[in-house]
Amino acid sequence: MAGRGNAHPLMRNNIVRDDLDHVIEYLSKPDPRLTQGANVKAFEEEWSKWLGVKYSVFVNSGSSANLMSMSIIKNLYGDGDVIVPPITWVSDIVAVLHNQMTPIFVDINPRHLGMDNDSVIDSLTEKTKCVFLTHVQGFNGLTRRLLDELERRGIPLVEDVCESHGATFDGQRLGSYGFISNFSFYYAHHMSTIEGGMVCTNNEDVYQMLRMYRSHGMVREIENETTRDHYASEFPDLNPDFIFAYPGFNFRNNEIGAIIGRNQLKRLDNDILKRSKNHNLFISNLNSKRFRTNFLLDGSSNYAFNVILNEPDIGLRDRLEAAMEQSNIEYRRGSAGGGNQVRQPYLRAIVDAGDWLKYPEAEHIHFFGWYVGNYPDLSEDEIRRLCRVLNEV
Ligand SMILES: Cc1ncc(COP(=O)(O)O)c(C=O)c1O
Known part of the structure; x- marks a missing residue:
């Protein structure tokens, strides 16, 4: 969704x-x-x-x-x-x-x-x-x-x-x-x-x-x-x-x-710099009491902002998703791959139901983690607005 x-x-x-x-x-x-x-x-x-x-x-x-x-x-x-x-x-x-x-x-x-x-x-x-x-x-x-x-x-x-x-x-x-x-x-x-x-x-x-x-x-x-x-x-x-x-x-x-790839490669490094600047602004404006902000950022290059709750809280999760939809912020729950792969039906022949609980950190992302887009032409205002929506729920 x-x-x-x-x-x-x-x-x-x-x-x-x-x-x-x-x-x-x-x-x-x-x-x-x-x-x-x-x-x-x-x-x-x-x-x-x-x-x-x-x-x-x-x-x-x-x-x-x-x-x-x-x-x-x-x-x-x-x-x-x-x-x-x-x-x-x-x-x-x-x-x-x-x-x-x-x-x-x-x-x-x-x-x-x-x-x-x-x-x-x-x-x-x-x-x-x-x-x-x-x-x-x-x-x-x-x-x-x-x-x-x-x-x-x-x-x-x-x-x-x-x-x-x-x-x-x-x-x-x-x-x-x-x-x-x-x-x-x-x-x-x-x-x-x-x-x-x-x-x-x-x-x-x-x-x-x-x-x-x-x-x-x-x-x-x-x-x-x-x-x-x-x-x-x-x-x-x-x-x-x-x-x-x-x-x-x-x-x-x-x-x-x-x-297209050759032309894009010419601007890739510059786009990475812009995205990294966006990412730093996002992290510094996000409420760290509620969201994870302690990522290891050394050398990172993010095309997305990760929005991950510190604590599992279904009520807050649902309110957050409603607020993002209300504000037309597109998101993916479970990070880029849709969460814990071990839960997916294509693995049922080789992984027992319930085995996904062996991966608690992945489980947390599955239920309480999202990503939203980070692209070079995002303005500071847009990033601050995004953080406001997330912080104020
Ligand atoms: C980690 C990872 N590996 C592989 C792929 C597959 O790439 P593609 O969509 O080009 O097939 C993706 C796609 O989104 C991905 O996020």
Whole structure:
């Protein structure tokens, strides 16, 4: 449920006139290529440079990025457990399930909404094949202790950065720490290519696999000629143009998305600065006796304001939702993913009813947490008005 009006929507102006003008200019050329081409390649290179990784692969959504990363983890590390948070987007868990791996849930840390890193370490076993960590709502979810422990044990980290473009840990951008990292460019995020996502890595073999997984598992996607030739000589009965090395997908994006993405990337850092300024103003105007304001803000990059009650109070919750609707403030209860994933029916085959109570911090967000939009062109007055509505209920 959310407010229906537009006084304070979840997102606004995320694709601007200038982005569209760039598309129109391209479309005005004689015979412009629209399917994946030079702009996609250029966007991937520019993104890699911005993020501080060697390789990026542009795909059609953050969910496709999730599915590809888990497919590659399964391919390289085999069957087993993947550590996941109960507060994340559904496609993170679904990516694990579609690869016949087992999601092991770890509760979140209330100060950054991502998995509590010490609890992640406590939950690692011989069966753990991967830690699939979500940086929730622009907050950094990493600690040095976790990174060191994963490195020591040789367990790969996959970072879901779909909600946290530009956030940093220790001065380095999130998404540059993981073995693989995923971004979304869905409309409601820090930047948008209409629909879209990026998968990033520093590992050249993984990069070539990602290219193949994006395009039906096709060997001709490999950029290295020697490897392509190797496949051709190993499978002489196959047409080299149609060797399918992996059970891949068609997750390609297109030139229009890439043109918008390239144009948006130019203003991303500036937009992040504006959003961070908004976020600070929001936090400092919110009544800390009623709402959580003690988030770990170091390096954060928030496209949303988190409104989380300090105490569970159903009456206050209902009054707050009524006040937001009355004031046309659009909101999502349960943070970006709709709350505790463990409660969702798609998990009922593998999680017993009632198991969701094992994750009390996620439960609190499920019932007493919301997010509302934070975009670069929000005015100070709008932020103060929002805080007034929330504080005065
Ligand atoms: C944490 C997280 N992961 C993955 C996704 C999926 O991204 P997309 O909507 O591009 O499929 C989202 C989407 O909102 C998300 O919030």
